[in-house]
Amino acid sequence: MRQVRRWVDPFVVGILLALLLGLVVPVPDAARGVVDGAADVAVFLLFLVYGARLSTREVWAGLRNVRLQGGILAATWVVFPVVGLVVSLAVTPLIGSALATGVLFVSLLPSTVQSSVAFTAVARGNVAGAICGATISNLLGMVLTPLLVLWLMSASGSAGGFGAVGDVLLHLLLPFVVGQLLQPFVGEWIRARRWISMVVDRGSILLVVFSSVSAASAEGAWSQVTGWALVGLLAVCGVVLAIMLCSTWFGGRALRLGLPDRVALLMCGSKKSLATGLPMAAVLFPVAEAGTVAVPLIVFHQLQLVVCAVLARRLALRTE
Numbered sequence: 001m002r003q004v005r006r007w008v009d010p011f012v013v014g015i016l017l018a019l020l021l022g023l024v025v026p027v028p029d030a031a032r033g034v035v036d037g038a039a040d041v042a043v044f045l046l047f048l049v050y051g052a053r054l055s056t057r058e059v060w061a062g063l064r065n066v067r068l069q070g071g072i073l074a075a076t077w078v079v080f081p082v083v084g085l086v087v088s089l090a091v092t093p094l095i096g097s098a099l100a101t102g103v104l105f106v107s108l109l110p111s112t113v114q115s116s117v118a119f120t121a122v123a124r125g126n127v128a129g130a131i132c133g134a135t136i137s138n139l140l141g142m143v144l145t146p147l148l149v150l151w152l153m154s155a156s157g158s159a160g161g162f163g164a165v166g167d168v169l170l171h172l173l174l175p176f177v178v179g180q181l182l183q184p185f186v187g188e189w190i191r192a193r194r195w196i197s198m199v200v201d202r203g204s205i206l207l208v209v210f211s212s213v214s215a216a217s218a219e220g221a222w223s224q225v226t227g228w229a230l231v232g233l234l235a236v237c238g239v240v241l242a243i244m245l246c247s248t249w250f251g252g253r254a255l256r257l258g259l260p261d262r263v264a265l266l267m268c269g270s271k272k273s274l275a276t277g278l279p280m281a282a283v284l285f286p287v288a289e290a291g292t293v294a295v296p297l298i299v300f301h302q303l304q305l306v307v308c309a310v311l312a313r314r315l316a317l318r319t320e
Contacts, residue, residue, distance in 0.1 A: 051179020
């Protein structure tokens with residue numbers, strides 16, 4: 001059983017099961033709001049727990065870590081767009097121009113916050129640095145993503161950035177700040193019970209996976225893609241993810257970051273946000289095009305969750 005647990009991570013199995021359920025189990029319209037609401041509550045609780053667990057000194061240290069924060073921003077807004085542009089041009093004959101456009105669009109999005117921070121915590125990396133880096137990335141993304149899309153993709157329209165900024169503040173920063181205010185009273189109690197953070201980390205990821213995949217299925221996003229195009233798209237997303245994982249991991253070494261900081265850079269710099277990307281696609285592209293453009297984002301999002309779940313578990317064993 002020890003060997004089985006070594007090679008078959010229950011967390012990864014849970015993500016795959018949530019992905020499968022989202023694909024095959026229809027969620028009625030009446031229940032869709034309940035599922036999405038549960039995912040929002042899980043994310044809120046996740047950042048409340050992080051705020052309560054982290055000492056304020058750790059948070060300020062994360063903000064002052066210039067090399068880590070600069071590395072996350074460079075990976076998200078420089079390296080990733082360049083990789084996305086080159087790959088999208090190269091694979092257009094393989095998967096078609098619409099899906100190739102979607103691959104480029106993925107590379108122009110901000111990093112995830114919730115899953116980046118959760119996987120950093122699972123891998124025992126610098127959680128405070130990951131929270132600061134991923135949050136700053138999302139706030140900048142409200143301006144940078146529309147500008148990059150307009151520049152590189154000649155899309156019409158503009159993104160409603162203020163609403164998205166409000167969502168980031170409400171769902172991510174607010175619970176974290178509340179947790180920080182509660183930290184002097186409950187911080188030691190939560191730190192002494194690691195299982196609380198583990199349950200919240202992994203439970204929130206499973207809920208987000210199921211919610212996002214089932215929503216995509218309900219919108220008929222998968223019906224626009226042939227089987228061979230989906231296989232090719234999966235391979236392309238795998239190549240992009242592999243390039244970014246290698247760039248952030250070895251880039252962290254080049255920046256002389258410690259292992260916890262390298263883990264944070266790996267998890268934040270290699271991911272893209274589905275929660276930010278889907279609303280932006282609906283605003284930046286015509287309705288007929290937005291669904292197809294969103295498919296690469298959905299595929300990449302699920303792939304990054306599965307791959308980074310494996311990496312987080314292996315890194316956690318390494319730090320032990």
